[in-house]
Amino acid sequence: MDIKDVDLNLLKVFDALRKKQSVTLAGDLMGLSQPAMSFALGKLRTLFDDPLFIRTSHGMQPTARALQIAEPVQRILEMVSSEVLPSTGFVAEHSDRQLVLCMSDIGEMVFLPRLMRMLDKTAPKLRIRTQALSSEQLEEGLDAGEVDAAIGYFPRLLNTSIRHRALYSHSFVCIVRSDHPTIGDTISAEQYQAAVHVAVQAEGRGMGVLDKELASHGVTRRVRFSLPRFMGVPFLVAESDMIATVPLAVGRRFSEITNVRLVPLPWAICGYDIHLYWHTRFHHDPANRWLRQSFIELLGDFSPSEQMSI
Template sequence: MIDLSLIKVFIIVYETKNISHAAERLNLSQPSVTYNLNRLRKFLNDPLFERDKFGVKPTKLAQSLYPSFSKSIEEIEVAITASQNFNPKTSTRIFRLGLSDLGEICLLPSLIQYLSKEAPFIKIEIEEIRSSKVEEWLVDGSLDVAVFNSSYTVMPRIESRNVFEERYMCIAHKQHPRIQQQPSLKQYLREKHAAIKSSTGHIEIDQRLKELGLKREIMLELPHFSVLQDVVSSSELLVTLPSRAAKVYERNSEVNVFELPFAVKPFNVSVNWYNHRDDLEARTWFIQTLQNIFKLL
């Protein structure tokens, strides 16, 4: 009889197509994954996976076995999950959360405050969003949930729920020598700007300006907004950022907040996840917790 743990290893390697990613999902070392995979190879008398430039690819036998193996393990895991109760007050679960800069500024403080009271032993690991990688990270288990503007990211395998609509605003230091009142479009374009890298999903501003046949002068490009406080307070740079983040800076820094002098469509911030079969109750609780906190922002 085949050890069920070997089947679990097989399924995760098949889905991730990468031994190291499978090890992370299984919380095992790479040698342990390889060892268990070799046991199954010996039992089935087939290599099951062959190396390629991206990781590993399944053999024909592996492709034929995966559907039945996957269905069987899913039924077993559902039965086990049904017999267990996730208790956030005592759980030591680690949740891997991908956040955009907006999430870091607006969601994270409220999330930590909530967890400290309602789930004091749960640990959160934050990863910076890369829009080109987020689907892969959710599917292979590197992330449990990702919160960001996914409007321009196609993720056919991912579940997504919009949590609020956002719009962009502009901030400048209160002592800015030229921007003390609502800037005109000409004034906005005349100034130098700090901007966030497009890989994080913030592309609306420059796309809209391009549509208008215009371009702003970006002097500083950053990976996220959360490091901007000292930059804004010590320079004449303008920063265009989501309204909720702008309001945070207005409360905590010497800045003025202005409407943009041109129209930009609002965007939706969403909670995104992949429907893994394992740990369903815990993941469902975490997603619902994030949605509830966002309602209060």
């Protein structure tokens, strides 16, 4: 094989097929029709003298040769994109680009109002779309360029091509209805364990940290309502004698919009770090850099002392 025979676009086709394991889906990613993708795959097979992708009941699976070249091809494309091709530039003030963020409902409650106020002043035309994804889905989205950045707690996100930066640490707080008949400004360990709880169960997310911490103190909650998201929690608490344990920043937002108040936990509970995530491929992208810097500045004053003053 001679370097003059290698078409960079064919490497992009290869990378798209590796990600999507489907000629049709890879074509959608590339903006090519299925016949055009099939033709390009034929050229790739001739170029590498290997089938590269074999059709199975689980999609187009890579051959040993495809697995061998997958990482080098990805590195080449990333280098060309970030270091060789000139940037088209990005001016936040005038851009009407849509940026896609991955965050949980916690993130939407805590981060988006701050981001909105900042955008109103600095980037009034910029559009934001959020998605709630699992670690596996987020990894695919960042890798494919379908997600620009993520904010949250994703301990299972282990892809070495994905960069991250810690922003701040979440702690936990108990919320009760404002006129709770038996719980005042504090709650004892006995009251906590005797109370009926609303709990959020989100596998692989920050609330798992709480479960482990409570277990380490020998605490078992009497959970009556178990929810997958936070939005329903304050409304159940505000209209009952039930209590809930939530991240402090979330508890603050709940106390502003519903009839609940914050009460410190009776134990010292470790929190978890909130990180900003992005893909190495877009590390030098002007829009991505602007977005990352904006979040760093927005959350730079989200200090532990501010969080802990209940």
